[in-house]
Amino acid sequence: MTIRRSTLNKLAFSTLLLTLPLNAAFAQDAAVADRLKAALAAQGVDISWTGVTGDASSMVLQGVALKPAAEKEALKIGDIKLEGVTEANGGYEIETVSTSAFQHSENGVTLDLSAFIIHDMTVPADGATGPLGSMMMYESAELDNMTVKVADKTAFSMDGLAIEITPPADGKAMAFSGTTEKFNADLTLVEDPKSKEVINALGYQNITGNLAMEGTWQPADGKMELSKYDISVDNAGTFGMTFGFGGYTLDVIKSLQEMQKKMAAQPEGADNSAQGMAMLGVLQQLSFNSASIRFDDDSLTNKVLDYVGKQQGMSGKDVANQAKAVVPFGMAQLNNPELTAQVSAAVGKYLDDPQSIEILAEPPAAVPFALIMAGAMSNPADLTKTLGVTVKANED
Numbered sequence: 001m002t003i004r005r006s007t008l009n010k011l012a013f014s015t016l017l018l019t020l021p022l023n024a025a026f027a028q029d030a031a032v033a034d035r036l037k038a039a040l041a042a043q044g045v046d047i048s049w050t051g052v053t054g055d056a057s058s059m060v061l062q063g064v065a066l067k068p069a070a071e072k073e074a075l076k077i078g079d080i081k082l083e084g085v086t087e088a089n090g091g092y093e094i095e096t097v098s099t100s101a102f103q104h105s106e107n108g109v110t111l112d113l114s115a116f117i118i119h120d121m122t123v124p125a126d127g128a129t130g131p132l133g134s135m136m137m138y139e140s141a142e143l144d145n146m147t148v149k150v151a152d153k154t155a156f157s158m159d160g161l162a163i164e165i166t167p168p169a170d171g172k173a174m175a176f177s178g179t180t181e182k183f184n185a186d187l188t189l190v191e192d193p194k195s196k197e198v199i200n201a202l203g204y205q206n207i208t209g210n211l212a213m214e215g216t217w218q219p220a221d222g223k224m225e226l227s228k229y230d231i232s233v234d235n236a237g238t239f240g241m242t243f244g245f246g247g248y249t250l251d252v253i254k255s256l257q258e259m260q261k262k263m264a265a266q267p268e269g270a271d272n273s274a275q276g277m278a279m280l281g282v283l284q285q286l287s288f289n290s291a292s293i294r295f296d297d298d299s300l301t302n303k304v305l306d307y308v309g310k311q312q313g314m315s316g317k318d319v320a321n322q323a324k325a326v327v328p329f330g331m332a333q334l335n336n337p338e339l340t341a342q343v344s345a346a347v348g349k350y351l352d353d354p355q356s357i358e359i360l361a362e363p364p365a366a367v368p369f370a371l372i373m374a375g376a377m378s379n380p381a382d383l384t385k386t387l388g389v390t391v392k393a394n395e396d
Contacts, residue, residue: 035091039123039134044069044257049080058083069261077102090125097121097138108151114144122167131168131219133250140164150189158183173218173225180211201310202303209233222249223289236300244289246366255282284370288387294358301354320351334381343391350393358395361387 040047050063060081067074077099084095097118104111120139128134143161147154160181168174185207187199199205215226225244232238256279263275305316312319327347331340350357367386375383383389 035126036123038126039136042134042254043136044260046074048074054082057085059085069257070264072264075104088122089128091128092123094121094123095119110149112145112147112149114146116143117141131174133219135250137167138165139167153189154184154186155189156183156185168217168219171220173216173223175214175216177214178212182208182210184208198307201307202300204233204236207233207236209236217248219250222247222252222286224248225289233298233300235298237298238294238296240294240296241292243291245286245369246289247286252282252285280373284368284373286369287366288361288363288369288372289366290360290362291387292358292360294356296356297354301351305351324348324351334384336381336384339384339389339391346391346393353394355394357391357393359389359391361389363388 037047046067046069048065049061051061053060053062058081060079062079063076064078064080065074065076079100081098082094082096083098084093086093099113099116101115102111102113118138118141121136122138123136124130124132124134126134141163144159146158146161148156158180161178162180163178164176166175186205187207188196188205190196190199209232211231213226213229215224215228217224223244223246226242228240228242230238230240259275259279259282263272266272266275302316305319309316309319324344324347328340328344331343334340346357363386372383372386375386
């Protein structure tokens with residue numbers, strides 16, 4: 001399906017605004033409004049509205065518009081309802097924040113969102129000294145439905161998004177999770193002839209599945225762990241990944257936000273190389289702990305082997321044997337005999353009995369991003385050793 005990148009970016013931006021914990025708290029008087037504007041501005045988001053109705057405990061913000069620092073234009077998201085607003089420790093607690101249903105269309109692509117509902121929102125006081133400083137947070141949220149249409153045909157839909165967040169307390173890390181009940185994608189709308197041929201041959205004209213993620217973040221030292229990020233497609237398989245890195249502190253977040261503001265303020269076509277280098281400098285404060293990519297098969301592998309075999313006039317088993325023979329030659333350029341043997345054995349085991357295959361990077365100690373960048377430029381073949389890369393198949 002051919003959709004201009006700018007359109008997709010704006011639609012993704014629309015969804016992101018409604019799913020971040022930093023973008024949904026508003027107020028009924030000047031003091032609260034000033035606090036919220038300042039808090040959101042510090043977190044890289046400008047907010048405005050056209051009017052306010054209600055009282056001190058329940059109100060509606062009318063004509064709300066949000067603009068993250070990286071965007072040129074504000075996005076109008078409609079009315080926002082706040083219920084159960086109370087003052088707490090110089091800041092505010094809001095029991096429920098709910099948006100109106102939202103729609104955004106451009107270039108024949110339309111995004112529809114049901115009401116996004118946030119529970120137990122906390123807006124800390126200016127200068128708060130808790131684990132998250134002055135960062136706003138919520139404890140749970142849900143979105144019943146999201147639909148993307150192309151020329152009045154539903155290209156993608158998602159139902160039952162649920163988010164849970166446990167704020168950091170007593171030295172413990174913040175925990176977060178997100179799940180969806182299901183998603184649907186209509187791949188008959190794909191326009192590229194070669195892609196359409198493959199989709200039809202594999203029988204994936206319409207796919208369904210679900211997503212699940214969970215992780216932790218310790219703001220004190222910036223340790224971030226994404227322990228699960230799984231995309232499951234029915235009758236195909238589950239693609240999962242994890243990662244862990246250190247140094248992602250509140251100071252690093254603020255530095256990145258400031259750089260985004262500067263880059264967004266540059267006129268279109270301006271040279272952003274200086275800001276880009278500065279951002280690389282900030283990223284070098286991070287360290288790599290671990291990462292993994294895993295695929296659990298649910299019939300996709302043999303379908304692909306049979307399809308490729310049919311194209312070449314052979315069986316899927318013959319294609320698998322050819323792949324097993326080629327792997328050692330492809331790995332030889334890494335000059336890592338141990339890894340070559342491991343990959344060859346794992347690929348062979350997987351192709352003989354497709355269950356799961358996983359690539360892991362687990363160095364014995366955290367590796368600074370600066371060292372990874374230097375290694376990628378000077379001797380990329382050694383990165384597999386630096387990062388402790390291993391491959392395994394058909395293991396839990």
